[in-house]
Amino acid sequence: MTTIYGPPAQARPVHDRFFAHAEPGRGADGGPGGVTRDLCAAAYLDEGFAAAATDEVLGDRRRAVVPAIGYDLVLVLRHCLRARRLWLARDASLVLLLVVAYAAHRQATLTALTFAVYAATPALVRALRRRGTAVRHVIVAAAAFVFLAPMALSLAGILPLLAALGSDDPERQYAAFAELAAADPKAALAAAVVIAVALFAVCAAFRATMLATRLDADGPRAGSPAAEHRLAVVGGAQNGNVVLHSGYSPFPGAGPVVRAWSIALELRADLDAGGGAGPVPIDPVQLNRHVKRRLAALQSPALPERERVAGLALRDQIVASGTRWHGYALVDQQRQLPYSLAGPHAVEAVIRHPQAGARHFLRATVGADSAPVRGAHGETLLAAEDQGKVLSSFVHIAVEGGMLYVESVTTVLGPVRARFRAFERYGDSPGALAAAALGAAIRDAGPAVLLAPWRLARAGAGAVRAWRRADRADREHDREPLYDYGARADVRQLASRPEPASYVQALDAEKYAKLLERRISEAVVGFLREHRVDTAEYETRINHIHNESVTIHGDNHGAVAAGTGARAAAKERS
Incomplete structure (x- = not known):
């Protein structure tokens, strides 16, 4: 789908039809499948991602939202909220089970925790290796953890008994001797096994609940009216074209x-084309629209399907810094919320005033879609694949002081990390789902049991910090003249690789970057020629940028060097 004149979002006039809040809706280019599904799955596979996504978008009700490219941000956040509730419920269940088991049989509970220590050793080794620790350091740390932690747990059970035996209180000594006499190693071991199995069953049950979640629905409820209200704001802002960044x-x-x-x-007239004297007046709005139409032609229906650039999307974006004084035009002062949509009149005004604090960019995005391979008779040989990467070209065009300024910035976002696509392997097979839940529980049960008390305490402290942070933000917004409304990160970027996943993807990114840049340059040159502007200097410079070459007109009698690090020296011949 190619968007020619902005995202398909409706606006409610707020500021004299110039700036508005976009109406809530699904992502303009996203749906329940593809990248959206992978991001929803990431919430159930990585607790850190679910926490980071919700804190970034829902942690501050005044914070701007980055427009979502190719996915539905609201659906992802709904699953992140549900996943966080499930992670919290799992930790609370484990802590409650440990408390009950410790009250019933202290030594068996400590023995079960010893089993958890051994089960957590592979996870410890993996964590240390991911951080680049030397192999011998990993072995030493893992060995120390494996052998010292069970000893500490055993001492935790024996020391109170030894203290009772050394006490001067006869009743306490009698109780300690009675406990020693009643101790049954076999019964203690059996109780420890029962406790360990119960802890493992809790981990497996919650993991199965997470993996069985259907990701193609409308998503679960947020859980609170405040979160639902914020999600309604996000649903509109994800289709907007205003970006306040932090x-x-x-x-x-x-x-x-x-x-x-x-x-x-320099906008000089082309005398050979019949231009007059003085600078040629150029309307930057018309030039931007011409460039947009030429970029949209890369996916024109007039082209054969195999030649169209799949996944091309074009949209206007108004970019400004999010740290602003009160009364800034891009912030709704009544709702204390940044506007997410600039109307056509506002976009044209920003284009014509390049010295303002807000800047216009024409964003051309080539998404992850690919075209299918078809035979001579239309049969499908290879189905279309989701490549995962996203290439964006930001074009800024300004006319100032009788001169034209063209700027192009190309960015590449890698695909969603492979481990977040695990849901694709399960499908609707109960056997595959059960096997995956058991495998995940075997891998994660040890760390989950050992870290459950700390995670539960951290969640409680985090809730308190979030409440205090919101209260402090309200006070700072009312007291301080400056406030940072800007967005800091995008949810998709939190779950994506910072670079292409393969060399072929890197080559594809280079290909589409050059295609877009070439079409942008040719569109600018064609527009200038139509308005009888001398384009010789522009063509020379753009040829050097694209091809890293030099065009020489006429004879050359001296040394010539081109490219980074090139050298040339003239030698005299006798």
Whole structure:
């Protein structure tokens, strides 16, 4: 789907038809499948992702939202909220079971925790290896953890008994001797096994509940009216075209910058084409629209299906820093919320005023879709695949002081991490689901049992911090003249690789970057020629940028060097 004049979102006029809040709805280019499904699955496979996504978007009700490209942000957040509730319920269940078991049989509970320590050793080794620790350090740390932790747990059960035996209280000593006499190693071991199996069953049950979640529905309820209200705001903002960013980068969620170039050109008349004297007046709005139409032609129905650029989307974006004084036009002062949609008149006004604090970019995005391979008679040989990567080209065009300025910044966001696509392997097979739940429980039961008390305490402390942070944000917003409304990250970027997953994907990113840049340059040159502007200087510079070459007109009698690090020296001949 190619969007020519902005995202298909309806606006409620708020600020004299210039800026508005987009109406709630699904993602413009996303649905319940593809990237949306992978991000929903990530919430149930990685507790850290679910926490980071909800904290980023729902943690501050005034924070701007990055427009979602190719996925439905609201559906992802609904599953993140449900996943966090399930993670919390699992930890609470484990802690409650440990408390009850410890009250019933202390030594058996400590023995069960010893089993958990041994089960957690592979996870410890994997964590240390991911952080780049040397192999011998991993072995030493794992061995120390394996052998010292069970000893500490055993001492935790014996020391109170030894203290009772050394006491001067006869009743306490008698109780300690009675406990020693009643101790049955076989019964204690059997009780420990029962407790360990119960803990494992809790982990497996919650893992099966998570993996059995249907990701193609409308999503679960948020759980609170405040969260539902915020999700309604997010549902509109994800289809918007206004981006208030926090920090240095004006392209949150687009990935790292891989290519960037800019050209400044004097708008002189082309005397050979019959132009007059003085600078040629150029309307930057008309030039932007011309570039947009030429980019949209890459997916024109007039082209054969095999030649169309699949997954191309075009949209206007108004970008501005999110740290603003009260009364800023892009922030609704009544609702204390950034506007998410700029109307056509506002977009044109920003394009014509390039020195303003807000800047216009034409964003051309080539998504993860690919075209199918068809035979001579239309039969499908290879189905279309989801490549996962997203390439974005941000084009800024400005006319100032009788000069034209063209800027292009290309970013690439890698595919969603492979481990978040595990749901695709389960399908609707109960056997595959049960096997996956058991495998995950075997892998995660040890760390889950040992870390459950800490995670439960952390969740409680996090809830308190979130409440205090919201209260502090309200006070800072009312007291301080400046407030940071900007978005800091995009949910898709939190779950994606920072680079392409393979060399072929890197080559594809390079290909589409050059296709877009070439079409942008040709569109600018064609528009300038139509308005009788001398384009010789522009063509020379753009040829050097695209091809890293030099065009020489006429004879050359000296040394020539081109490209990074190139050298040339002239030698005299006798």
